[in-house]
Amino acid sequence: MTLRLFDETPAPYVAPEVIAPGAMLLRGFALGVDEALLQAVEGVVAAAPLRHLVTPGGYTMSVAMTNCGALGWVSDRSGYRYDAKDPLSGQAWPSMPACFAELALRAAAEAGFDNFRPDACLINRYEPGARLSLHQDKDEGSMDAPIVSVSLGLPAVFLFGGLRRSDCTARYRLQHGDVAVWGGPSRLAYHGVAPLAKGEHARLGAQRINLTFRCAR
Ligand SMILES: O=C(O)CCC(=O)C(=O)O
Ligand SMILES: [Mn+2]
Numbered sequence: 225m226t227l228r229l230f231d232e233t234p235a236p237y238v239a240p241e242v243i244a245p246g247a248m249l250l251r252g253f254a255l256g257v258d259e260a261l262l263q264a265v266e267g268v269v270a271a272a273p274l275r276h277l278v279t280p281g282g283y284t285m286s287v288a289m290t291n292c293g294a295l296g297w298v299s300d301r302s303g304y305r306y307d308a309k310d311p312l313s314g315q316a317w318p319s320m321p322a323c324f325a326e327l328a329l330r331a332a333a334e335a336g337f338d339n340f341r342p343d344a345c346l347i348n349r350y351e352p353g354a355r356l357s358l359h360q361d362k363d364e365g366s367m368d369a370p371i372v373s374v375s376l377g378l379p380a381v382f383l384f385g386g387l388r389r390s391d392c393t394a395r396y397r398l399q400h401g402d403v404a405v406w407g408g409p410s411r412l413a414y415h416g417v418a419p420l421a422k423g424e425h426a427r428l429g430a431q432r433i434n435l436t437f438r439c440a441r
Contacts, residue, residue, distance in 0.1 A: 246408030255401035264321035286354040293320040328437040335405035342437035369439035370407025377428035381418035
């Protein structure tokens, strides 16, 4: 047996860890393709820069966001929605890189959700202190498909609760290469990310990148 008590090196993928019915952590699942994913992120960000969106309530989000795929998630004073165009440029979002679609398909299948073909990928960038408060992903047209969420860079504390905001939340440390998948009975589970702790990641420096794949149509 290998003890990993103080070792921050991500471990290779072993098996899904079920955290709720229909919700799983695939620890280290993205490790083999992490460099390809990060280079693809750079390409997307060059065409559609990360930006801090404003919520309908007028609050500027601490997480910076952009999108790729046919649809992108946006927020402004008029509400949350998916849009085929980047409001900054008026152009279509960059297309979904093949390595994104392939990883999302494989991760969903590993979690028991076959034929996952996302049409939207929200890219989130957290710097130390950035957080995402408890929410449901409920702007998608269908709740049949799961959400697939890939963590890269600095570790974060992922909060995962139940179907009511007041339900207890469990805390999971997500590291570079980890993938979370939630669907079926957990599709509308409340979740969020605690304020990112300071740190330095060997590849990404003081940031965490999260890719969230959705079937938005
Ligand atoms: O950053 C994460 O791990 C979660 C992101 C998320 O929940 C979202 O983009 O809706
Ligand atoms: Mn979410």
